[in-house]
Amino acid sequence: MKQIQPRQNYLGPSGWVWAGKYKLERYLYILHRVTGLGILLFLIIHLTMTTVFRIQGQDVWEATIALLRNPWFKIGEYLVCVAFVYHALNGLRLILQELGFTMGRPTPPVYPYKDALRKKRPWTISLVAVIIILALVFFYDFIVGGW
Amino acid sequence: MTEDSTKRITFKVQRYDPEQDSAPHFQEFTVPASRGTTVLEGLIYIKENLDSSLAFRTSCRMGICGSCGMLINNYPHLACHTQIEEFHSDTLTVKSLPNLPIIKDLVPELNPLFENHKSVKPYILRYDEEEMKEPTAEFAQTPQELRSFLQFTYCVKCGICVAACPTAASDKLFLGPQALAQCYRYCADNRDEGEQERFPVADTDHGIWHCHLAGACSEACPKGLDPALAIQLLKRRLVSQAFGLRKKQQPAPLVSPPTETKPKVPFPEFTVKQS
Amino acid sequence: MRNTYLWFLQLVTGVLIAVLLGIHMVIMHLDAILGFFGVDVAEVTSWESMVGRAIQGVWAGLYMALLAVVLYHALKGLRGIILESTPSATTERVVTWVIIAFGIVAFIGGTYVPLRLLAG
Numbered sequence: 001m002k003q004i005q006p007r008q009n010y011l012g013p014s015g016w017v018w019a020g021k022y023k024l025e026r027y028l029y030i031l032h033r034v035t036g037l038g039i040l041l042f043l044i045i046h047l048t049m050t051t052v053f054r055i056q057g058q059d060v061w062e063a064t065i066a067l068l069r070n071p072w073f074k075i076g077e078y079l080v081c082v083a084f085v086y087h088a089l090n091g092l093r094l095i096l097q098e099l100g101f102t103m104g105r106p107t108p109p110v111y112p113y114k115d116a117l118r119k120k121r122p123w124t125i126s127l128v129a130v131i132i133i134l135a136l137v138f139f140y141d142f143i144v145g146g147w
Numbered sequence: 148m149t150e151d152s153t154k155r156i157t158f159k160v161q162r163y164d165p166e167q168d169s170a171p172h173f174q175e176f177t178v179p180a181s182r183g184t185t186v187l188e189g190l191i192y193i194k195e196n197l198d199s200s201l202a203f204r205t206s207c208r209m210g211i212c213g214s215c216g217m218l219i220n221n222y223p224h225l226a227c228h229t230q231i232e233e234f235h236s237d238t239l240t241v242k243s244l245p246n247l248p249i250i251k252d253l254v255p256e257l258n259p260l261f262e263n264h265k266s267v268k269p270y271i272l273r274y275d276e277e278e279m280k281e282p283t284a285e286f287a288q289t290p291q292e293l294r295s296f297l298q299f300t301y302c303v304k305c306g307i308c309v310a311a312c313p314t315a316a317s318d319k320l321f322l323g324p325q326a327l328a329q330c331y332r333y334c335a336d337n338r339d340e341g342e343q344e345r346f347p348v349a350d351t352d353h354g355i356w357h358c359h360l361a362g363a364c365s366e367a368c369p370k371g372l373d374p375a376l377a378i379q380l381l382k383r384r385l386v387s388q389a390f391g392l393r394k395k396q397q398p399a400p401l402v403s404p405p406t407e408t409k410p411k412v413p414f415p416e417f418t419v420k421q422s
Numbered sequence: 423m424r425n426t427y428l429w430f431l432q433l434v435t436g437v438l439i440a441v442l443l444g445i446h447m448v449i450m451h452l453d454a455i456l457g458f459f460g461v462d463v464a465e466v467t468s469w470e471s472m473v474g475r476a477i478q479g480v481w482a483g484l485y486m487a488l489l490a491v492v493l494y495h496a497l498k499g500l501r502g503i504i505l506e507s508t509p510s511a512t513t514e515r516v517v518t519w520v521i522i523a524f525g526i527v528a529f530i531g532g533t534y535v536p537l538r539l540l541a542g
Contacts, residue, residue, distance in 0.1 A: 006248035006256040015316020025362035051535040088440040100383035106298040113371025117362040144454040319508040389426040
């Protein structure tokens with residue numbers, strides 16, 4: 001009888017970005033990845049600006065800064081700030097939880113099951129609230145400090 | 148839905164016959180359901196009355212064997228453990244567990260799961276070879292020591308955590324939450340001395356360090372095992388080991404034979420007269 | 423245990439970035455808020471302000487340290503993401519070396535300018 005090969009059934013990278021009915025922490029994981037990659041992309045542009053354009057003297061520098069006053073670039077800058085705030089604060093949560101500090105002890109499972117992340121979810125939600133507040137603070141400053 | 152009233156529920160079941168089909172496709176069935184009807188009962192109804200070629204795994208039908216893991220409405224469940232009523236919908240989509248190969252229809256290939264599980268050496272390892280081969284007594288373990296890992300012993304190897312994990316979705320070499328949680332279960336067991344043998348298996352790029360605490364495994368686990376907690380505790384153990392902060396702990400000793408024996412009960416008198 | 427050290431370093435650099443980049447963000451973007459606290463930073467992206475910072479060893483040191491930790495943290499994260507698509511073992515090695523090379527080049531390029539400006 002011919003040997004049947006089982007069919008590959010991996011979700012692939014779409015398993016990274018789609019979180020469906022899963023809870024908060026999976027969405028936070030997706031955002032952590034997206035903000036990380038976004039900041040890396042910005043970093044490459046930023047490094048080019050502050051090396052190649054900075055060393056060429058005042059004229060090139062001021063021309064670059066003038067270019068960045070474009071509203072689209074300002075929005076991009078704001079998004080990078082928010083991405084940093086999110087990535088840093090979520091990263092601090094990950095540091096604490098991945099080292100097992102704030103996860104609590106193993107408890108024998110009694111239905112309905114509450115896993116450690118679910119028990120600590122109120123803290124995670126307050127963290128997200130802090131991130132939103134900081135994003136608003138940065139927004140205020142972007143508007144007030146010269147658009 | 149009540150116990151008396153029956154609703155007609157549409158099951159959109161993923162079909163895949165490796166000998167005939169090039170890709171999986173959906174087939175619709177209409178199944179009568181009332182309060183308390185599980186998805187597994189619906190599938191058995193289909194197999195008995197509508198299409199006997201439908202393939203799926205089932206055994207205990209009570210959520211303890213781990214055979215019937217499936218993707219129901221895009222979330223992994225045990226089919227026997229999931230009632231049709233909890234979806235509040237007239238249509239159910241049933242697919243095979245993702246991130247594990249499909250053999251046929253709703254039957255996933257679980258060997259990758261078992262191979263990963265075996266690679267973390269999921270058994271008690273002691274230096275005392277003689278005792279391992281010819282056991283003389285049991286190991287002493289207090290209830291407190293048991294409680295530190297008891298939660299992680301309830302694994303039924305259903306593969307739902309692997310189906311839920313975003314890393315397992317793309318990383319074919321990832322050990323998976325099941326294997327990593329069982330690795331911690333044995334490292335945390337005070338009867339075990341095999342930590343040093345398991346650490347190199349977990350401490351690889353495609354091992355524990357690709358876990359990023361998405362928490363989907365713990366959320367989806369039908370036995371309340373919390374593999375995410377086990378994995379983070381294992382990370383803590385690995386970091387303590389790397390920085391030499393682990394306290395040397397004595398493994399559980401053998402229980403010594405009892406020194407006081409009760410007096411032998413005398414043979415009772417015969418109640419039936421012997422001729 | 424090597425991977426454990428590298429991962430732990432990811433955490434440590436993460437905390438360092440939160441501090442150093444936090445300072446950078448606050449100086450660069452929160453001028454109105456800093457104004458409330460009495461710190462006047464005037465136009466931070468102007469040539470004068472930039473040069474004023476560039477000749478101070480503290481700022482040059484801060485930027486170079488920030489660059490080092492950011493490059494380690496970001497490139498290790500990127501490598502992790504790429505490796506999660508399970509490339510072959512050869513591709514893994516190639517990706518690792520390309521990333522290390524890029525990191526070294528970026529660090530040299532990124533510290534050359536602050537040092538040049540510091541020296542005058």
